[in-house]
Amino acid sequence: MATKVLTLVGSLRSGSTNQQLAEATVVNAPEGVEVELFAGLENIPFYNEDKDVAGSVPAAAQALRDAATAADALMLVTPEYNGTMPAVLKNAIDWLSRPFGAGAVKDMPSVVVGTAFGQYGGVWAQDEARKALGIAGAKVLEDVKMAIPNSVVRFAELNPKDDAEVVEQVAGVLNSVKAVAEAN
Known part of the structure; x- marks a missing residue:
């Protein structure tokens, strides 16, 4: 049975x-890993505990x-927006964290990756996302x-799915996730 990665x-x-x-993670997922891209983050209203009943x-x-x-x-x-993750991603984490202590991501193996225009590839945004996910459980x-740094230049003519270095990194990330998920 494949490890399902949302x-x-x-x-x-x-x-x-x-x-x-x-x-690129979908088309280059290693054997035994199924990647599902969630569509619709823009449709999720900002978290409001009054509506979370x-x-x-x-x-x-x-x-x-x-x-x-x-x-x-x-x-x-x-990506990295003003040194942190975009609001839609933070909002998704907020919805997934509730009810506190028993949210949908409780004890779920999770990774954060990305690319950004700057020279560091969005590491601040990734660090903030990891922090929020950890607090969410x-x-x-x-x-x-x-x-991956310099995304606009690096991927101007080459899609990440066709970049050998990215394909190798994607496989490594997903194999790590698979190993932890199978051990859970």
Whole structure:
């Protein structure tokens, strides 16, 4: 049985290099790993505890929780906006963290990867996402990292799925996730 990795992409932009990176994980997933890209983060309203009660949870937020519950692991693919992760990704983490102590990501093996225009590949955003996931209860694989710098230049003519170095890194990240998920 394949390890199911739910993937959330923090960029909503058409042509996003992070969306392309996430798509590269789908087509280059190693044997025994199935990557599912979640669509619809932009439809999830900002977390509001008043709406997070039985019968009132917005459908888009419930769909995210259901997708996480059906997955074995979680991967966030994030750009860096003003030194941190995009609001849509933070909002997704907030919805997945509730109810506190028993949210959909409780003890779920999780990794954060991404690409950014700057010279460090968005490491600040990735660090913030790891921190938020850990507080949300996820089992963050702190040592499993992939930060690709200079994305606009690097992927101007070459899609991440066709970049040999990226393909190798993707396989390494997903194999690490698989190993931890299988040990859970």
